[in-house]
Amino acid sequence: MYKITSLIALVTLLGLSSCTKDPINDLSSEESLVYVTNRDTQADYKQYKTFSIVDSVLVMENNRTGTTLDDLDKAVLIRIIDNMKDLGYVMVAPAQKPDIGINVAWITNSQLNVTSMPLYYGNYWGGMGGWGWGYPSYYQYYETSESYWHISMVDFKNPNTVDKTYKVVWDAQIRGSDIGNRNLANTMIDAIYSQSTYLKK
Amino acid sequence: MKKILFALLLISFSSVVRAQEAPRLYTLPSPFERYTHFLVTGRIAGAVPMGSFSDSYIDKASFRNYSISLEWVLRNSPLSVGGEIGSSHFQKRLPRALYQSGNETVSAVQTRTLSQTPLQVFVNYHFLNKSSVVQPYAQVSAGISFADYSLYYGSLVQQQQKIPFAYGVGLGSRFLFKKDGSFGADVRVKYEGTSLKSGYLEKGTSTVNGSVGLFYRWW
Numbered sequence: 001m002y003k004i005t006s007l008i009a010l011v012t013l014l015g016l017s018s019c020t021k022d023p024i025n026d027l028s029s030e031e032s033l034v035y036v037t038n039r040d041t042q043a044d045y046k047q048y049k050t051f052s053i054v055d056s057v058l059v060m061e062n063n064r065t066g067t068t069l070d071d072l073d074k075a076v077l078i079r080i081i082d083n084m085k086d087l088g089y090v091m092v093a094p095a096q097k098p099d100i101g102i103n104v105a106w107i108t109n110s111q112l113n114v115t116s117m118p119l120y121y122g123n124y125w126g127g128m129g130g131w132g133w134g135y136p137s138y139y140q141y142y143e144t145s146e147s148y149w150h151i152s153m154v155d156f157k158n159p160n161t162v163d164k165t166y167k168v169v170w171d172a173q174i175r176g177s178d179i180g181n182r183n184l185a186n187t188m189i190d191a192i193y194s195q196s197t198y199l200k201k
Numbered sequence: 202m203k204k205i206l207f208a209l210l211l212i213s214f215s216s217v218v219r220a221q222e223a224p225r226l227y228t229l230p231s232p233f234e235r236y237t238h239f240l241v242t243g244r245i246a247g248a249v250p251m252g253s254f255s256d257s258y259i260d261k262a263s264f265r266n267y268s269i270s271l272e273w274v275l276r277n278s279p280l281s282v283g284g285e286i287g288s289s290h291f292q293k294r295l296p297r298a299l300y301q302s303g304n305e306t307v308s309a310v311q312t313r314t315l316s317q318t319p320l321q322v323f324v325n326y327h328f329l330n331k332s333s334v335v336q337p338y339a340q341v342s343a344g345i346s347f348a349d350y351s352l353y354y355g356s357l358v359q360q361q362q363k364i365p366f367a368y369g370v371g372l373g374s375r376f377l378f379k380k381d382g383s384f385g386a387d388v389r390v391k392y393e394g395t396s397l398k399s400g401y402l403e404k405g406t407s408t409v410n411g412s413v414g415l416f417y418r419w420w
Contacts, residue, residue, distance in 0.1 A: 023314045024353050031297070034355040035308040041332040163267055195299055195308050 006073035029184060035191045037040035043169040045199050048157060051089045052098035053081060058105040068106070077104060080151065083193040088201030099157040107146040149174040151192065168179070170196065216320065231332040231381045235257045236420045238331075239278040240283075242387050244268045244414030248289060251392075253404040256292075259313050265290040266410060270323070274331060274418070289408075291315045300354075309354035315406065319346040319367045319393070336375040340391065343368045350399035361399040369393040375416060387414040 024032070057073040059066045080102060092098050153170040161169065163165060172192040178184060193199065231240070251258050265288075272283025295311040321344030328337045346367040352359045371391030378384050395406040411420040 023312050023351070024356055024418055027312070027356065031310040032356040033309075037306045039304050041304055114283065175355070175357055191308060195306050 007178055029176075029178035029181055031185060031190060032178055033174060033184070033191070035188070035195060036173040036175070037192055037196050038171050039196065039198065040169040042169065043155065043167075045169070046097040046201060048155075049090060049201075050092045050098040051084050051100040051102060051153075052094045052096075053077060053084075053102040054104055058103065059108075060105055061108040062110055072180060072182045072185060073104075075182060076149070076189060079186050079189035080104065083134075083189060087193070087199050097156065100169075101154040101156050103150075103152045103154065105152075106147060106152045107150050108145055110145040127135070146175075147179065149179055149188070170199065172193075172196070213370070231420050233274070233331045233381065233418065235276065238274050238418055238420035240272050240274055240281070240416055241273075242270045242414050242416040244270075244287075244305070244387065244389070244412040246289075246410040246412035248408045248410035249406040250291060251409055254402065254406040254408065257403070258401040259291045259315060260265065261291065261293045263289065263291045263398040266412070268319075268412070272323070272325065274327075277329045281338075282306040282322070283325075284320070284322050284344075287317075287319050289317045289319070289410075291408075293344065307354060309357075312353035313401070314349075314351045315397075315402075316351070317346045317367075317395070317406075319395075320344050321367055321369065323369075331379055334377045334380055336377070338373055338375070340389070341369070342369040342371075342372065346395050346397070348395065348397050348399075350397070350402065352400055363397060363399060365395045365397040365405070367393065367395045383418050385416050385418075387416050388412070389414075 016125075056067040056069040057076065059068050084102070085091065089100065094101075149172075151172045151174075152168050155167045155169045158167065159165070174188045174192065179188065204216050206402070212251035229235075244267065246268070247262060248266050249255075249262045268285050268287030270283050270285035272281045274281040292312065292314045295313070297308060297310045300307045300309065300311075321342040323340050325338045328339075329335065344367050345364050348363050348365055350361045350363070367391045369391050371389050373387060373389030373391075376386045376388075378386070389412050390409065392407065392409050394405060396405045396407065
């Protein structure tokens with residue numbers, strides 16, 4: 001009897017665990033993209049007339065920074081310029097003191113993870129009291145890395161002279177598994193502007 | 202010659218004895234009536250979300266539901282008790298849409314999923330005796346469910362895993378393939394609920410599922 005029930009339990013667990021499949025493996029590249037925009041509700045966008053944009057893309061990876069200007073970066077910068085002009089802003093050189101400055105960054109966060117169970121079972125074991133699992137060094141580790149585009153709009157017209165800062169009045173993040181695809185550059189940039197209609201002059 | 206006659210007499214006498222015993226053996230109640238026995242059932246099911254689960258999260262039927270149960274059918278009682286472990290998966294894809302949260306606007310294709318592995322004990326009440334070819338029953342169950350609420354924005358996921366209380370009531374029937382046999386089919390309609398509260402799910406989950414299955418019983 002014990003053997004039969006053990007066999008049933010084993011077969012059940014194996015069977016049930018094999019039922020799960022990746023729910024997003026059928027997403028297209030475009031569908032995988034997520035556009036997040038934030039705005040300063042105090043900002044009056046009508047007051048801004050001119051803008052300028054960085055001449056290359058800032059690359060930030062953990063604590064390292066640098067700049068890049070490959071085909072993808074150029075496409076992104078040009079499309080931002082096109083969208084700003086379409087909204088009614090006039091592009092000027094940085095020396096002409098634009099009302100708005102646009103920064104464009106490619107940010108990568110890397111993390112080292114252990115292939116482990118989370119502390120989810122803390123309650124199951126009767127409350128862990130802040131204790132976690134200890135993993136010996138021979139356990140497998142893997143590194144995850146997530147990159148995203150970050151585009152921000154800085155108010156040069158109204159600097160905070162007290163603490164010497166320029167306020168970010170709008171920013172956008174583009175996340176997803178295919179954000180480095182040159183063919184999606186226009187789609188990505190158009191999307192963040194189309195969901196920010198309040199920027200229109 | 203005497204030996205042959207004696208042998209024939211012996212054979213005919215033993216035949217008479219067998220003929221007299223056979224009806225008596227046949228009239229004994231089935232072993233499944235006389236003994237507490239075991240019964241294992243495997244089921245596949247289609248399930249429909251109900252109530253707030255359907256209104257606020259996923260309203261799409263699922264056909265990715267399985268379970269297996271093991272029960273003890275009690276002697277001299279219309280009851281059986283047992284345990285059941287299952288797997289269910291609900292999923293729905295929404296086209297790209299804007300989601301507002303404070304000053305933040307998110308544009309994404311949402312994929313809503315809820316996977317559960319319910320583990321419950323149950324009591325069945327059998328309306329007819331255990332040797333009946335058709336055995337309708339009513340069921341109540343309670344236990345826990347290992348729930349995984351994963352809400353995808355594009356390829357990004359918000360995941361919450363919890364172990365809520367789970368319960369259910371059902372009506373079903375078993376159909377023996379032959380009288381007093383060990384194998385048969387099982388059909389069941391069951392309402393199942395959990396107290397899961399995650400994200401869009403603010404009032405738990407409720408579903409109605411219809412299953413077909415096969416069972417084997419032994420003693």
